Amino acid sequence: MQPYLTPAPDAAIKITAIETVTPSDLMGNLMLVRIHTDAGIVGHGETYYGPTAVAALIHDWMSDRLLGSDAIAIESHWRFFYERFGNFGIGGAEMRAISAVDLALWDILGQVCNQPIYRLLGGPVRDQVAVYNSCGNPNYGRSAGGKPGWPAYGSLGEPGPLNDSYQLFHDPVGLAQELLAEGQTGMKVWCFDRAAHLSGGMRISLADLEEAIAPLRKVREAVGNKLELMIDGHGFFMLPAALRIAEALREIQPLWLEDVLKMDNVEQLADFRQQSRMPISVSEMLLNRPQYQRVLETKGADYIMVDPTWAGGISETVRIAHLAQGYNVPVTMHDCTGPLTLFAGLHVNAAVPGCCYQETVRAHIRSFYQELIDELPVIKNGMAALPTRPGLGVKLHDRVFRPEAKGYRVTRL
Numbered sequence: 001m002q003p004y005l006t007p008a009p010d011a012a013i014k015i016t017a018i019e020t021v022t023p024s025d026l027m028g029n030l031m032l033v034r035i036h037t038d039a040g041i042v043g044h045g046e047t048y049y050g051p052t053a054v055a056a057l058i059h060d061w062m063s064d065r066l067l068g069s070d071a072i073a074i075e076s077h078w079r080f081f082y083e084r085f086g087n088f089g090i091g092g093a094e095m096r097a098i099s100a101v102d103l104a105l106w107d108i109l110g111q112v113c114n115q116p117i118y119r120l121l122g123g124p125v126r127d128q129v130a131v132y133n134s135c136g137n138p139n140y141g142r143s144a145g146g147k148p149g150w151p152a153y154g155s156l157g158e159p160g161p162l163n164d165s166y167q168l169f170h171d172p173v174g175l176a177q178e179l180l181a182e183g184q185t186g187m188k189v190w191c192f193d194r195a196a197h198l199s200g201g202m203r204i205s206l207a208d209l210e211e212a213i214a215p216l217r218k219v220r221e222a223v224g225n226k227l228e229l230m231i232d233g234h235g236f237f238m239l240p241a242a243l244r245i246a247e248a249l250r251e252i253q254p255l256w257l258e259d260v261l262k263m264d265n266v267e268q269l270a271d272f273r274q275q276s277r278m279p280i281s282v283s284e285m286l287l288n289r290p291q292y293q294r295v296l297e298t299k300g301a302d303y304i305m306v307d308p309t310w311a312g313g314i315s316e317t318v319r320i321a322h323l324a325q326g327y328n329v330p331v332t333m334h335d336c337t338g339p340l341t342l343f344a345g346l347h348v349n350a351a352v353p354g355c356c357y358q359e360t361v362r363a364h365i366r367s368f369y370q371e372l373i374d375e376l377p378v379i380k381n382g383m384a385a386l387p388t389r390p391g392l393g394v395k396l397h398d399r400v401f402r403p404e405a406k407g408y409r410v411t412r413l
Contacts, residue, residue: 003080012070013039013112015413018063020055022407023400026368027142030338031055031096031407032396035104037071041111044396045103047096047309048337049151052407057097059411066101067413072112074105078315082288095287095312102313103344103392110391117391121318121351128383129349131360132186132230133179134336135164138367141336152193152234162363165190172215173222183381186228186255188359191215192245196236204241209248216252229253233260235285239268246276256281256303263291270300281305284334288312292320296327303356307334308344317348325354332357339369342377343392350386358384372396 017036022028031051035043047054062081069077078098085094110117118124137157157163159170167175168189179187195208216229231254237245242260249257258281261272273280281303286292287310295301304324308317321331331354333345342360349355360379370376373394378385387393402408 003083013037013041013072013108014068015066015071016068017410017412018058018066019401019410020051020058020407021401021405021409022051022055023372024406026371027338029141031100032338032340032372032400033058033100033104034396034401035066035071035101035108037108039112041071041108042395043071043104043106043108043111044340044392044394045100045105045107045309045313046338046340046396047100048341049096050093053093054097054100055407055409057093058101059409062097062101063411067411071105072109074102074109074315077105078102078313082312090288092287092310096310099309099311099313099316102315103309103340106314107391114390116350116387116389116393117314117347118350118386121314121347124350124386125353126350128385129346129358130185130356131358131379131382131384132188132228133164133184134188134232134359134361135168135175135190136336136361136363137163137165138363140165140361140363142368152190152236153197162366164363168215172218176219176223176227180223180226182362183383184227185382186230186357188230188232188258189216190232190234192231192233192260193236196234196241199241201236201241202238204237204244209244213248213252216249220252225253228255230255230258230281231260232258235259235262235283237261239272242272243275246272246278249278255279258303258305259283259285266294266298266300269295270298273300273302279303281332284310286311289316289320289323293323296324296329301329304329304331305334305359306331306348307337307341308348309338309341310334314344314348317344318352321348321352321355325352330354330356333359335359336361336364339365339373339376339394340392340396342369343387343394346377346384346387347392360384372400 140154157166191212263285279302284307335342
């Protein structure tokens with residue numbers, strides 16, 4: 001008998017097949033999964049980056065336990081996979097595989113109970129979720145021909161609708177006013193990436209600082225404090241450059257500085273927070289509860305950000321959020337990748353009191369998300385409505401899982 005699992009009772013809903021696919025024509029780094037059951041219920045999940053590696057873990061290894069087993073023994077499956085992966089060192093691909101499967105299993109449970117997932121997590125603590133707009137563009141994180149590309153190396157884009165990253169540098173006041181007109185109350189920008197690529201993040205010149213901050217200064221002058229500004233450094237900088245950036249941003253009064261340092265030295269992160277005297281957010285680059293706990297113990301962050309499809313699915317994300325609440329540190333949910341990540345974040349935001357924000361990318365939601373899912377999130381006046389349908393509250397289109405599609409795999413009982 002496998003650990004953490006009793007034999008599935010005859011009445012249990014059993015897993016019969018697992019499908020994965022990479023929608024390379026829409027988002028080449030995305031991996032989508034469907035888990036089928038003998039009750040006809042299908043669970044949907046996703047993760048982002050290294051899709052073929054993640055799919056291989058699911059089909060070549062995890063399927064041996066999942067197929068034929070109880071589909072709603074979620075915690076049993078989670079702990080088994082986490083401990084087995086741990087024998088060889090928990091890494092990104094492993095946690096992303098656990099995350100994608102975990103989403104699909106929670107989706108199944110919600111459908112079995114005919115309830116949205118947040119109701120199964122203890123019920124709603126709020127009736128809508130505050131969101132902010134990350135200023136990307138329709139092609140951010142995507143590339144022609146479905147090539148994966150490199151994270152955080154997206155271009156500014158070109159003039160045109162929803163090209164927020166381009167507009168930030170060419171018409172920042174217009175961008176801010178457009179977001180305010182939509183009811184948005186916060187915008188996140190990554191205005192220092194160019195400077196980081198020039199110097200490898202080891203230093204940043206005063207000229208490059210001014211180029212990056214000038215649009216933010218114009219926004220503040222034009223709209224005052226009507227918009228919260230969040231700054232994402234994508235983990236590119238070393239400590240001296242990070243401190244120089246923080247000092248230069250003081251006049252802007254950002255809500256937080258996110259991932260200005262790489263997340264590979266927690267002690268240095270705490271030192272940066274203390275020296276900079278600025279609010280620090282970290283980080284979707286962390287992948288499990290022990291890593292977040294270390295940040296919290298060393299007082300390295302004012303905000304904790306979690307990506308539910310990288311850090312262990314809904315199961316682990318909820319545990320991280322409750323952990324952070326014990327330190328009086330609010331939690332925000334990351335999404336700059338795929339629609340199910342967004343919906344998973346909304347469910348956690350809905351159920352955990354310490355959650356305060358959900359990241360959204362309007363350029364993604366209004367371009368390719370509708371090609372993947374059957375219903376878009378409802379966002380109005382800077383707030384997202386809670387999903388109302390059972391499970392995740394959304395389904396991936398059947399047409400995405402074409403056997404001839406790139407990366408399509410199926411493993412059956």
